[in-house]
Each structure stands twice: as C-alpha cells, then as structure tokens.
Amino acid sequence: MSDRPEAFHTIATQNLDVVEKPLGAWAKLYESGVARKTIVLAVLAFAWESYARWLANPLLVPAFSATVRAFFAAVASGALPQAAIYSIGMLLKGYAAGLAAAALLTALASATRIGADLLETLTAMLNPLPAIALLPLALIWFGLGASSVIFVLIHSVLWSVALNTSAGFRSVSPTWKMVGQNYGLSRASYIARILIPGAFPSILTGLKVGWAFAWRTLIAAELVFGVSSGSGGLGWFIFERKNQLLIADVFAGLLTVILFGLAVENLVFTTIENRTIRRWGMQN
Numbered sequence: 001m002s003d004r005p006e007a008f009h010t011i012a013t014q015n016l017d018v019v020e021k022p023l024g025a026w027a028k029l030y031e032s033g034v035a036r037k038t039i040v041l042a043v044l045a046f047a048w049e050s051y052a053r054w055l056a057n058p059l060l061v062p063a064f065s066a067t068v069r070a071f072f073a074a075v076a077s078g079a080l081p082q083a084a085i086y087s088i089g090m091l092l093k094g095y096a097a098g099l100a101a102a103a104l105l106t107a108l109a110s111a112t113r114i115g116a117d118l119l120e121t122l123t124a125m126l127n128p129l130p131a132i133a134l135l136p137l138a139l140i141w142f143g144l145g146a147s148s149v150i151f152v153l154i155h156s157v158l159w160s161v162a163l164n165t166s167a168g169f170r171s172v173s174p175t176w177k178m179v180g181q182n183y184g185l186s187r188a189s190y191i192a193r194i195l196i197p198g199a200f201p202s203i204l205t206g207l208k209v210g211w212a213f214a215w216r217t218l219i220a221a222e223l224v225f226g227v228s229s230g231s232g233g234l235g236w237f238i239f240e241r242k243n244q245l246l247i248a249d250v251f252a253g254l255l256t257v258i259l260f261g262l263a264v265e266n267l268v269f270t271t272i273e274n275r276t277i278r279r280w281g282m283q284n
Contacts, residue, residue: 037266062248070248071255080237084256087218087233090146094153095214101154102161102206109166110195119166123159131156131217135224149221156217157210164209168202169195201277208269212261219257 045064052063062070074080105122108115131152138148172195180194196203222235232240234253241249 059245059247062251066248067251067255070246071252074237074249074252080252080256083232083234083237083253084260087222087235088260090149090233091153091214091218093146094150094218095157095211097150098154098157098210098214099161099207101158102165102210105158105162106165106169109162110169116166119162123163126155127159127163129155131213132220132224135221149218152217152221153214156213160209160213161203161206164202164206165199168199168206171202172198197276204269204273204277208265211264211269215257215261 048061049064052058052061052066055061058066071080105115105119109119110116134152134155135148138151142148142151176194176198180190218233219235219238222233223239234257238250238253241247241253
C-alpha cells in the first residue's frame with residue numbers, strides 16, 4: 001500500500017457504482033403480505049380437504065370442495081345473501097350503538113374522577129358477564145324482536161371498546177400532553193390532536209375486539225333467538241340447515257362468517273391502521 005496522501009484521496013473520492021440486486025420470485029412472494037396470507041389460506045383449505053376425505057364422513061366434516069359447492073348453491077338460491085344481509089344490518093346497528101355508549105362512558109371517565117370510578121366499577125361487574133347470558137332477560141324486557149339482539153350486541157361491544165379507549169388515554173405520553181397544553185389548545189382541539197392520536201393504537205384494538213365479540217354474540221343469539229319478523233340471519237341459517245342434516249350448508253354458513261371476518265380485518269381495519277398508526281410511525 002502506498003503511503004502517499006494522494007492514494008488515500010483517490011480511494012476515498014472514487015465513484016463506486018452500487019448495483020441493487022433484484023429480488024427473486026420467492027423473495028417477492030415473501031415480501032407480499034397478501035401472497036403470504038393467500039398461501040396460508042390455501043394450505044388450510046388443503047388440510048381441510050385432505051382430512052375430510054380421510055375421514056370419509058360428510059355428516060361430521062364435509063370436504064372443502066363440497067362446502068364451496070354448497071356455498072355457491074346457497075348464494076344462487078338467495079338464501080345465504082338474505083341471511084347475510086340481515087345479520088350485517090343487525091350487527092352494524094348494535095356495533096354503532098355500542099360505540100356510542102362506549103364514547104359516552106369514556107368521555108365521562110376522562111372528564112371526572114367519578115366518571116372514571118363509574119367506568120372501572122361497571123367494567124369489573126359487567127365485562128366478565130357473557131353477552132349471550134343476557135338474552136333471556138333481553139327477551140323479557142324488549143320482547144321478541146330486533147331490540148333484544150341489539151341489546152346484547154351493545155353489551156358485547158361496549159366494555160372492550162371503553163376499556164381500551166380509557167387505557168389508551170391514560171397511556172398517552174406526558175410530553176405530548178405538555179406540548180398540547182403549551183400550545184394553548186382548546187379542550188376539543190386537545191382531545192382531537194393529542195389524546196385521540198396518542199391513544200389510537202389502543203382505540204383500534206378495542207374496535208377490533210368489539211367487532212369480533214359482536215360477531216360471536218350475534219351468531220349465538222340468532223342460534224337461540226331464531227327468526228324475527230319472518231327473517232333470519234346467518235345463525236338461523238346454520239341452525240336450520242343443521243336440523244335438516246345439510247352439514248355442507250352448515251359449513252357454508254360458517255365459511256360466510258369467516259369470509260366477512262377476513263374482509264373486515266383486511267379491508268377496513270388494516271386500511272385504517274396503515275393510514276393512521278403506521279403512517280404516524282407508531283407501529284412497524
């Protein structure tokens with residue numbers, strides 16, 4: 001190696017062309033979240049098909065292919081879309097009412113200590129209580145109708161959303177709070193610009209948990225409650241097909257619930273997460 005300074009200068013200043021190595025097909029596939037999830041679903045479907053064929057008892061577990069055929073047949077007949085629309089409508093009503101009640105309780109808990117004690121006490125009392133256990137009381141109080149189902153849906157959504165939102169508000173960084181106070185924000189601006197963005201990861205978790213609880217409660221309530229006003233949801237569709245020993249149709253109803261869950265998770269909640277939490281750098 002030369003001891004001349006010119007040699008070091010030449011090495012340090014020479015232009016090095018960095019060539020980015022293109023990703024291979026498997027690497028591109030691995031980097032795609034949609035592709036990974038599709039592969040997982042395909043593997044699960046293959047395992048389902050293989051086990052059903054090995055078991056060879058369609059009254060216990062119909063094959064995946066038979067379930068898909070039953071699904072499209074039920075869609076073509078209009079029975080499954082009608083049940084799904086009824087369930088989705090009922091779910092949205094109960095979910096929206098639960099969110100409104102959770103917002104009211106959380107606002108009260110954030111504003112006063114008595115409100116915080118009230119939320120903590122009610123949560124400790126009622127959150128462990130399964131929503132479906134309240135259905136008999138709801139039938140007595142509200143009668144045979146949509147109001148009874150919506151009541152138990154509110155119970156299933158309210159506590160998880162209120163708990164996560166309240167915990168999120170408490171976990172907001174004190175530095176953020178001091179910045180908001182130093183800028184002289186009004187109460188409404190302080191909540192909208194500081195508290196809600198800071199607590200949004202917890203709020204979104206509560207929304208996801210509340211949605212899942214609402215789905216489970218709705219299907220269970222429809223299994224028990226049956227038909228209301230001549231219409232039945234997915235739970236009643238499943239129960240009715242079970243009584244007729246149309247097990248492939250039962251699995252088709254369950255598959256519909258799964259598809260709705262996947263759609264809401266990947267199209268709604270993931271989109272919200274990408275445009276808020278990930279965009280703000282609060283999550284990798």
